[in-house]
Amino acid sequence: QVQLVESGGGLVQAGDSLRLSCAASGQTYIIYSMGWFRQAPGKEREFVAAVSRTGGRTYVADSVKGRFTISRENAKNTIYLQMNSLKPEDTAVYYCAAKPNNVYMRTDNYNYWGQGTQVTVSS
Numbered sequence: 001q002v003q004l005v006e007s008g009g010g011l012v013q014a015g016d017s018l019r020l021s022c023a024a025s026g027q028t029y030i031i032y033s034m035g036w037f038r039q040a041p042g043k044e045r046e047f048v049a050a051v052s053r054t055g056g057r058t059y060v061a062d063s064v065k066g067r068f069t070i071s072r073e074n075a076k077n078t079i080y081l082q083m084n085s086l087k088p089e090d091t092a093v094y095y096c097a098a099k100p101n102n103v104y105m106r107t108d109n110y111n112y113w114g115q116g117t118q119v120t121v122s123s
């Protein structure tokens with residue numbers, strides 16, 4: 001099994017930056033792609049960003065392109081989401097996810113999920 005723990009969320013003002021981290025533990029050798037999803041109150045969960053096992057492929061949702069960057073540090077079994085120029089509409093619970101392949105990385109068919117971290121952006 002794989003456990004994922006997110007950190008780095010918080011309350012910030014519009015225009016500020018935050019960096020989320022997601023640390024994986026357990027059978028980390030089975031992890032290939034990892035990603036970030038978010039869910040705002042009353043809305044469905046949506047894709048934010050994903051990265052392949054080697055970091056050679058990354059995907060970012062159009063809504064955050066140019067502001068959010070995903071990166072991966074395999075030596076630490078950790079991925080990051082650097083979020084700049086935050087907007088109130090970025091307010092959501094952010095979830096880390098992982099799966100044992102590098103296909104369909106933008107869909108939510110991930111096998112492992114973290115508990116989520118709250119990001120609140122005030123105007």
